[in-house]
Amino acid sequence: MHSMTGFGRGSATAEEGTATVEIACVNRKQAEVVIQAPRELLELEPKIRKAVLNAISRGRIQINIQFERASGQGSPSSVDLRLVDALESAFARISEHTGRRVSxxxxxxxxxxxxIRLEDxxxxxxxxxxxxxxALEVALEQVLAMRLAEGEDLARxxxxRLVLLEKIAASIALLAPGRPERYKEQLLKRLRDAGLELELQDERVLRELVVFADRCDIxxxxxRLDAHFRRFREYMTGSEPAGRSLDFLCQEIHREFNTIGxxxxxxxxxxxxxxxxxxxxxxxxxxQNIE
Structure with missing residues (x-):
């Protein structure tokens, strides 16, 4: 099980230069990849997204890429030679007009x-x-390692907490069978307090007890709670991302406890x-922190 938060940084050098990639992940219901890189590298965005989404299925993933060109790989330049000739010609005309050499x-x-134009x-x-x-692979490995470590802490x-919920559910299950008997005693006490001495075998009393016993049966x-608890454990110990499934199970467990109450x-x-x-x-x- 993985959490959705993590950070990783990778650096690698090739013939053209050195790349540094930083990845920061935070919670998000869906997968969102945000890439910040020099404009000339944005053509790589589809490759980067594919590599990241193959490893991470959920969260906001911020990727920062820096690239430093190798020594001697400076930005190419171009010179407008026609403009050079025009400038030389202009100074020659100035010299001719003034009668002195102006260079x-x-x-x-x-x-x-x-x-002079420097290429972008x-x-x-x-x-x-x-x-x-x-560099991206190293950063991803670090992110996944951090997410796994935090996921293990979350799982523990x-x-x-799941064990505690199971104990509470077990306590409720022990109390539930005695609820009709307690209601019978309360009902007879209210009848006596109201001066209505009805026998327990009275049809009206029996009907009321039967209806209540059926209504309070949980x-x-x-x-269903036992089934939800088992499924919760299966999701947490499975190999697939479990965040959405666990969130749904929490809603179902909440609904069952509400109905019981x-x-x-x-x-x-x-x-x-x-x-x-x-x-x-x-x-x-x-x-909410689980992938």
Whole structure:
């Protein structure tokens, strides 16, 4: 089981230069990949996304890429020779007009817009990929290792809380069979307090007890809770990302405890339901961190 938070940094050098890749992951319901890189490297975005999404299925993944060209691999330049000739010709005409030699200096050429053009980076994504790919792999390995370590911590916490939920459910299951008997005693006491001395065998009393016993039966809910708990463990120990499935199970478990609380109409059971829902909320908070 993996968490959705992690960080990794990788660096690699190839013929064209050195690439540094940083990956930071945080919680997100869906997978979202955000890439920040020099403009000339953005053509690699499909490759990078594919590599990342093959390893990570959920979370916001921020990827920063830096590339430093190898020594001697400076940005190529071009010179507008026609503009050079025009500048030389202009100074020659000035010399002819003034009758004295006026020669252009280097600064004159540099101040001429468009005479010298530096190409934008001059680096293609394909040329940089041999350095970026291994750097990306190292960063991904570090991210996955961190997510796995945190996932193991989350799993230990979830298992402990799940055991507590199972104990609460077991306590409720022990109390449930005695609920009709307790209701019978309460009903007869209310009748006596109201001055209505009805026998237990009275048809009206029996009908009321039968209806209540049927209404407060929570055997279906406790059975479904046991099934949810087993499935919860299966998801946590499985090899597939379990975050969405665990979140759904938390909703189902919450629904079962809610139904138990409303059907049982018993103070002792209601107290257990409150404890269970409090613990379940803590579980749901932790599940939000799971991939």
């Amino acid at each position: 252009p200096e280097a600064a004159d050429f540099l101040r001429s817009p468009g005479l 980076g001059g680096m293609s994504g394909e040329a940089a990929w041999p350095a970026i790919e291994p 916490d979830l298992f402990a 055997s279906e809910e406790t059975t 409303s059907k049982a109409s018993d103070a002792a059971i209601a107290q257990h339901v409150v404890e269970a829902k409090t613990e379940l909320e803590k579980i749901r908070e932790q599940v």
